[in-house]
Amino acid sequence: MIEKTLVIIKPDAVGKNLIGEIIARFEKNGLRVAALKKIKMSKEEAKGFYIVHKDRPFYDSLTDFMSEGPIVVMVLEGDDAISKVRKIMGATNPAQAEEGTIRKDFAENIERNAVHGSDSPQSAQYEIPYFFSTLEIL
């Protein structure tokens, strides 16, 4: 099934000049960039994006990290895009990520883990409009 998913290149990876490398990995796996921009979130915007994690012990630290510098947000489209992106990213904790995944290769630790990808169609439905209007998704 053709799906859309929201992907973020997080501040750690943007700071290491990995934008092109990371986008190439998605494109080489048949995903198409439908929307893309570089932005910097405020702490409040990061808190809103990660609202599902508001009761987790790492919420404050995670939202500090996600607002510390620029990020690249994009909508990727393709067959089974949501699960495909998650597979290309690898496990949340890079110590558990498979060889050849983005997080295995570029993540620093469980928090500073280079990329985000929506984990379900419901998440994608919240996350895509958080950053993009319908006019920006092509």
Ligand code: GDP
């Ligand atoms: P994801 O779907 O693989 O991104 O993982 P989650 O939805 O569980 O967590 C969201 C984000 O919170 C992760 O990508 C990490 O940046 C961060 N995170 C997850 N678990 C932990 C943790 O145990 N400690 C810290 N500090 N950050 C975490």
